[in-house]
Amino acid sequence: MKLISFLHMDNKLRKRGMFVIGVAICILVAILSVMLEKLIPGELLGSSIIALFMGTIINSFFHPDWIKPALKFTSKRILKVAILLLGASLSVNTIMSVGKMTFFVMLFTFAMCFGGGFFIRKLFGLNWKLSNLISAGTGICGGSAVAAIAPVIDADDKDIAFALSSTFLFDMVMIALYPIMGKALGMSDIAYGIWAGTSVNDTASVVASGYAFSEAAGDFATMVKLTRTIAIIPTVLVFAYIGTRMKQKELQAESGGKKVNILKIIPWFIGEFLILAIVNSAGFIPVAVSNIMKTASKFLMVTALAAIGLGTDIKDFKKAGLSPMFYGMTIDTLVTLTALVVIWCMGLM
Numbered sequence: 001m002k003l004i005s006f007l008h009m010d011n012k013l014r015k016r017g018m019f020v021i022g023v024a025i026c027i028l029v030a031i032l033s034v035m036l037e038k039l040i041p042g043e044l045l046g047s048s049i050i051a052l053f054m055g056t057i058i059n060s061f062f063h064p065d066w067i068k069p070a071l072k073f074t075s076k077r078i079l080k081v082a083i084l085l086l087g088a089s090l091s092v093n094t095i096m097s098v099g100k101m102t103f104f105v106m107l108f109t110f111a112m113c114f115g116g117g118f119f120i121r122k123l124f125g126l127n128w129k130l131s132n133l134i135s136a137g138t139g140i141c142g143g144s145a146v147a148a149i150a151p152v153i154d155a156d157d158k159d160i161a162f163a164l165s166s167t168f169l170f171d172m173v174m175i176a177l178y179p180i181m182g183k184a185l186g187m188s189d190i191a192y193g194i195w196a197g198t199s200v201n202d203t204a205s206v207v208a209s210g211y212a213f214s215e216a217a218g219d220f221a222t223m224v225k226l227t228r229t230i231a232i233i234p235t236v237l238v239f240a241y242i243g244t245r246m247k248q249k250e251l252q253a254e255s256g257g258k259k260v261n262i263l264k265i266i267p268w269f270i271g272e273f274l275i276l277a278i279v280n281s282a283g284f285i286p287v288a289v290s291n292i293m294k295t296a297s298k299f300l301m302v303t304a305l306a307a308i309g310l311g312t313d314i315k316d317f318k319k320a321g322l323s324p325m326f327y328g329m330t331i332d333t334l335v336t337l338t339a340l341v342v343i344w345c346m347g348l349m
Contacts, residue, residue, distance in 0.1 A: 022070020055309020197224025
């Protein structure tokens with residue numbers, strides 16, 4: 001009996017050790033991704049995308065079963081902590097710094113992302129979770145929005161990887177084309193800043209395309225992007241509600257129509273995220289502390305995306321085909337044109 005108990009304990013310790021090693025591998029990939037981001041000139045590639053692709057490449061050669069529990073923990077639990085801390089860096093007061101004109105442009109681009117995406121996804125045969133992840137990445141702020149919404153709708157890691165990949169590809173093209181198109185259209189610094197800030201996806205890409213036009217355009221585009229990031233708050237709340245309602249229906253169907261306690265399936269971490277955002281907006285969180293929490297949030301998000309990459313096989317991308325990419329490019333193009341038309345109608349060009 002003692003021998004059996006000892007062996008059981010030894011096996012338990014071994015599993016814990018493997019779990020710690022698995023999490024450590026995710027952290028290591030995240031650290032390397034942050035280091036590589038700093039080495040790449042012009043902020044062309046964010047650490048989130050680097051971590052995702054690095055993890056996917058590693059998984060092509062190294063994918064033992066013992067690492068799976070650590071990957072699941074990191075991609076789910078650690079990601080939720082990252083989102084919670086993100087709330088401390090969001091301030092509704094930022095909206096006031098860019099004026100009402102930006103609000104109207106964003107209103108139309110959001111309508112195109114989610115409203116247009118609702119109908120267009122059927123043409124590409126995408127599930128609603130993947131299509132909305134891509135729409136969120138396009139309409140709000142790239143990887144951060146995808147990562148924030150994924151847990152509240154129980155999105156698969158594969159869908160997260162596809163969504164990030166599609167938004168990344170568009171950004172790489174637009175970094176080169178936006179400054180050329182802006183100058184060809186004779187846009188002012190403010191008009192171009194609004195255009196880039198509301199239609200380019202990731203923050204790093206907004207900065208790169210903005211400053212490629214002019215310093216003034218880069219400053220304004222960055223400020224617009226910060227305002228756009230605030231949309232994470234209402235978007236996450238809406239999708240948290242949708243995700244909860246759908247999960248409730250699924251559980252009722254499985255239980256033969258019995259009532260399901262909705263309190264048990266509500267993603268409560270979103271409430272904590274919202275509280276932190278409100279507290280920060282009220283000015284109760286010191287700027288230094290907010291910056292530390294923002295940095296921690298970004299690193300933990302990169303770590304979670306590294307775990308998602310380590311659990312994603314390149315073969316999965318082949319199975320998915322080109323539909324997610326074409327859908328993302330279509331939505332991105334429509335958002336680009338929508339922002340341009342609204343800016344022109346407002347007389348800012």
